[in-house]
Amino acid sequence: MSAEQKLKDLGLTLSATVAPMANYVRFKKVGDLVFLSGQGPRNPDGSIPAGKVGKDFTTEQAYEFARNTGLGLLAAMKEAAGSLDKVEVIKLLGMVNAVPDYGDQPKVINGCSDLFVAVLGENGRHARSAVGMGSLPGNMPVEIEAIIKVLP
Template structure:
């Protein structure tokens, strides 16, 4: 199935070769919290099947393409948290995305890492995936991961 013939957001996600993961419970935080009509998604990391997909600093240990791939997986994990909150991928609208990239001070391409996550959201959700966004370079992230993404969503 191609993206052009995919009927649902879940079909479009699968056409990209991606699936919504199950998110493990954490004793210290919840993956999402609803406040009025907003759903705040906790910072997600690039886990797949319980394994962190990469570590290191972008621009030193991690190349741009690898960081973009990690950002895609992280965005899908954010979608999984949103689905936990609203029950169905079709009901998710992304309002804002904050992308943290652990990178060298001279890297300067954080927005290109974030673009990969934005592309997934728009390809899967269409106009509901378009969002306000900030991409920030930081000195380090939890577990030495190169990418962390936090979102605010709403249900449609």
């Protein structure tokens, strides 16, 4: 089953790719590798939610933010590779804007990881880091970047 069909079966649609907020590109191709710039979650109106996990948002809410961010990353992957069926996720870096004593960063970033495996199957499994941050741009709760391989 194609990745596009899996998205439909999950009742999901890819978000529109968003123009970078500064002097960088959405992704950079190097051979068959693609380095995706960090993205954060978007509200339905396109705005970015703001706040700290452990204070303003629960772990469960942050999981959904990471899942939402994953949809944006999948859109960038599709743009870079031409098809999600030609994508293998290699590495994620998940950053969580959290209070200092927060320790559930991996549970938050699972929102993105779980989505990738649900949509891409084995090609969605990846190496990963999930870390806490004192702040993120725009006070967004989650930012995730990825490295993918474009398959022949």
